[in-house]
Amino acid sequence: MSIPIKILAISGSTRKQSSNHLLIKALAALYKERVTIDLYEGLTELPHFNPDLDMDHRLAPAPVADFRAKIRAADAVLICTPEYAIGVPGTLKNAIDWTVSSMEFSKKPVALITAGTSGYHAHKSLLGTLLIIESRISEDMQLVIPAVKTKINNEPVITHMETLLRLEQLMTALITAVHAGEDAEGFLTPPPMNMA
Template structure:
């Protein structure tokens, strides 16, 4: 079974992005073991001086979870037309240790809008050599209108787009690495 580490860019426990991850995990439970990374707020502010042979324990644990995953699913809101600081901080901790390099990554930006954060985060993921395809990224504006309050995806087009994204992620996660496809921003899908 494919192991996927899911990272939510939101620090709110009842966020739409947490609900989206839970809905995807349930929908793909027979094909992938999807685990939510719960340590985003425990990571210290990135400091290159601390990024030595023995990084802070929370950073080492995050890196270990990334190394143990076959693929990564990032679901994030957009804050002030940008990437949430806690998510960017987490990714910054992986630049020197290269856990995202050659790792299949799917990116969903779900919030009120999302386009600006999506383009920015996509650029970051590509520069650190994540394995991505166009169909492995998705912007879902007005996410609250596309899910029920209890986290069920109610919008058919969104569900179809998520299925396309997950099928692509699972395909890349099982493909030989020479099949890597690196995307030139800003191409992305939007529902």
């Protein structure tokens, strides 16, 4: 019997009953035979990012060290986030900032779902960040779900068939990326840096 793929899920919402949490729970139930999806619960416990607190990675604050260890131990990462004021939620961006110098996301397969009222601005911004820190993301491993509250209920069941099919495509691509390993192709490249 094969060992299930370990996926660390990170929700950009701090609300316990958010649609993003519901999406993660729905995917965990749908794919329980193939993957284990563990929701990271410590987002609000991370201190504000400060490079002065991270001069030596071995001495990082305990919540930061725990977050980094969870990413390293996972085969892949699933980020599911709303958009706040057409931007990335501050707690999520703060968490990712803590991994830039220590490079936990480098070469890690990452699926990105932005689900909210809209989501396109936050999605573009976060995708750029994830690519700059060398996450492995393909076109099929990302999805924007606008009007998400009309597409999932509190059970949680994804009630919108097109959204369900797109999520199945995303999960298949993420699982394939894990199995393919370092030799996989078709991942997006970082956007050019603006040096002006």
